[in-house]
Amino acid sequence: MAAKKKTTAAKAKAAKKTTTRKTAPRAAKKVSQKKVPFKLDSGIPAGAMDEKWDKHRFNLKLVNPANKRKYEVIVVGSGLAGASAAATLAELGYNVKCFCYQDSPRRAHSIAAQGGINAAKNYQNDGDSVYRLFYDTVKGGDYRSREANVYRLAQVSVDIIDQCAAQGVPFAREYGGLLANRSFGGAQVSRTFYARGQTGQQLLLGAYSSLNRQIGLGKVKMYPRTEMLDVVLVEGHAKGIVVRDMVTGKISNHSAHAVVLATGGYGNVFFLSTNAMGCNVTAAYRAYKRGAAFANPCFTQIHPTCIPVSGEHQSKLTLMSESLRNDGRVWVPKDKKIAAKIRSGELNPKDIADKDRDYFLERKYPSFGNLVPRDVASRNAKEVCDEGRGVVPSGLGVYLDFADAIKRMGENTVRERYGNLFDMYEKITGSNAYKNPMTIYPAVHYTMGGLWVDYNLMSNLPGLFAIGEANFSDHGANRLGASALMQGLADGYFVLPYTIGQYLANVGIDDRPNQDDPAFSAVQQEVETRINNLLSINGDRTPTSFHRELGKIIWDNCGMSRNKKGLEEAIQIIPKLRKEFWQNLSVPGENASLNQSLEHAGRVADFLEFGELMCRDALQREESCGGHFREEHQTPEGEAKRNDAKFSFVGAWEYQGENKTPKLHKETLAYEEVKMTQRSYK
Amino acid sequence: MSGEAMNLTLRVWRQDDAEDAGRFETYNAPDISPDMSFLEMLDVVNEGIIADGGEPIAFDSDCREGICGTCSMVINGVAHGGQQGTTACQLHMRHFRDGDTITIEPWRATAFPVHRDLIVDRTSFERIQQAGGFISVRTGSVPDANATPVPKEDSDLAMDAAQCIGCGACVAACKNASAMLFVAAKVSHLSLMPQGQPERERRALAMVQQMDEEGFGNCTVTGSCEAVCPKEISLDFIARMNREYGRAILKSGCN
């Protein structure tokens, strides 16, 4: 106790020295009210689409190079967006604190991206351009993204490849030594750069190496195994965070001039997804509860080629590259009874005659066949399984058959193209896909929704930025393949480092509150109380069991296809489950140690609130677009039917308080360049 | 596809924190499906432990698809369990037999102190990377990607090395707890790329120096690291690093 007093006294003394400088300018610059009023201003610069970013950069305020070292920026998350932003900010001279829950920044889930990264390099001379990449992305997003942001993304895409190559990323190359490309869904040009099936890993390791360099130079202080549990607002501005050291359990707070969230997506609200075990919505959701708008939470992407669930024990799903659909044929038996016999093991797929098979994608979409976009392929797989024609014991799986491909090109060619995927499939399922058809089923893969941000990637809370998958920005209602890596790195390397300067220059060097500010202790107190609450319930159910139950509710009602009734039901059930959670949760152990149950419990608590928000968003969006398919809104052929007249907006939700219905705000989307059309893959 | 459920006995290392002496504890793992991954089996055992009022076994895992390098445990004396090119999270229970007793221990290395149970502190790897595992480029100040052609063979070989997931199995398996394969993978990857040339010697010297300071052992060329590496990174890269180091000391000695 005595020691504590002493340090506080010392701090106060130190603070005294600077007080005169500390408070005066702040009062002058900011309105003295406690909260900044809720306002969504996208801040899209005027002018022609291709000049917006250049002009905007010119108009952005600059921070004097000598002053940059007097600023402190917090970056939460160390994936592609977080690591690239932290490294670049540090290179510019800012002092950066970077936090991640993993034991190393290199383990962020960007690492698991397989396919590649798009860039409008036109190295293949096939007519690609910034404009084409922009157009494809807006169209692929089913016209629910912001044109100006997407255009900028396409513009900086070319710099990303240069940057990564210079870092030594071993991209695939041709014999001449130049970069190789592959094509990807949703595009007719070959613009995807890749490093075997581990593009995400190599790009992340590139960003990680830049980050490491800055850590070594002392410009970035890295906090691994540290989880952000809340954001601290001072006079409405985000000025710090409260974190928990996941090894010792110590709760502490950190102040800064600005806070950047690069905390990824919320796919784990489904319990089963291709996300890593630790991926969570907590950081973004805590920001939302402090007043940041959450945009389009119902926009989630389902990936059609994942390995089906094998049982209740399943902890996560594994994705296999979409490229498999280039040569594999998707089918189920025509007859339910045959499917039942396959499920029970009485029949072998090879014994089913061709006339008894239903190659349903080829049948329904003769021109695109097995290569229809992700959402269409996924929905159709679900449909045939719902009809009782699924082929795995759980009933939720369809065949992806390479028998014809092997007949056509020989097993060796198939092995060359897909060998690593076949090996992975065998590792997980124990089945040899050269001999038996693979089984696949769709799984949640990416979330397009996220914190609402303006053109500067700042949320409606001043000083709070969101980048990468954590924001809603560029993908609209559906993300194209190989665009997630592009967006994460674009935000981190080439957008945020400039745009954050505007905010920092505006607020000035002195706008960094002392950690003694009561706002910090108040938030820290709340965090501690919440943790104590989680630990003191002493009920019967583990965090995992609640998570699994929530996931099932969300998957059934707000998954691949949604309807009013289901969504309304979910909005009824989730609060009940949440109530049970806070009454019957069991978290063994204590806070002051490494406690994985406690970590999980905190994340599930937020998912339990967030899941409801997602359903509300899906309910209000009375149209089908991209990954959001409302059964009430489809064409007679069963295709998604948009309602551009009424729903061409970003749905941004404002938190209203515990157990209160959040408020929907709409940012209208205006399209200057792109002509809206209905997608068709017939 | 699914076979008969198994009943297993687990001997698991339990340790409350870095200071605790630690001990083995025995658990029953009843009714285990052969389709479970090894970590899912532990999840199930943990749910049982919590139900019985105990504290679950702490173990690291994240992506559970063999790429993030988080999972780290020695299963029956072998890092990651011993299936070729496989991390613990991708190892499936169909490789075990009903009635088996499985011993599970954390990575053992002085440079990887135990945080809790099966979780170790691998920040020593971080510091090695921070010492020199990078090419110093500033964002934006780079030439066009195709301005520097890289022979396909070099790029492919660099990729073989760059695949390292930094899990630390090489250290765990080495009788000397040597980090040579890990360091060699990074040194080799960057020295094979033309972009990595300017810092080639400095990098090799700095990373080796840091590796030594972290207290890893030395390479006695037993090949255990290569055998357990989930990315099957070749021992050749250690030879390559030795060559790089020789080059570096000669060059730095002549300067």
Place this chain on the structure above:
Amino acid sequence: MSLAHNIFNTSLGRKYLMALTGAGLFGFVVMHMLGNLTIFAGPAAINEYAANLHSLGPLLWVARLGLLAMVAIHIWAAVKLSAENKRARQVRYEGAVQPVDEDRKSEIVSRYASRTMIYSGLIIAAFAFYHLAHYTWKVPQINGVDADFEEFYVHEEDAGEEQVAFVTVLPEGKEGANGADVYRMVKTGFGVWWVSAFYVVAVGLLCVHLSHGLSAMFQSRGFKTKSTEKLINRFACTASWLLFIGYVSVPLGVLFGFVK
């Protein structure tokens, strides 16, 4: 960072030293064996070989000091490296190595020779010391026979009747001072069964040591790759066996009477 620092104070530098001194010592071991084998050509050949060596004078001392330095560095680096290795892994695994894929066990478990390098090395060093005391310093107490090797000289003038079989006629101009009767020393020395046994065991260990060391030294210097690995391993194995046979043939030859 200086060259000396990078060589003596880093793990990789010390591995270099191990490899370089190891290579040097391997060279010595080969030459020594070739010299030994001259015994099968009769007393004259080996005594002449010994006399020629001794006639090198100061050069011999350079070689001896060089060898001594190599041995010292080799042992110093080995002791230091293995102490570091011990420190690096203080807690051993309890689980017996049992990979799910049982065929892979041999790849995962380190080879016996590689695990025992420091022990085989130290035993060899101890033997080398004994061997020097036996034949070079000619300490009479340890040779196991009632004879002082100091007296086994080639003295043409007073070679007695009994010794005539051992006497070698030295080349012209080289009579006198250094005419040690190596032939007689070897024959007498290895006539003692336990001396020969110790010798065979030590040489065996040396060859086990070399079977790993000869291949590892290529790796430590960075010459080993997947394409040369087979060749290098075969070389290490073959060279070790040849050395073993070469060395062991001398005491066995003496014991079983092949050396006249």
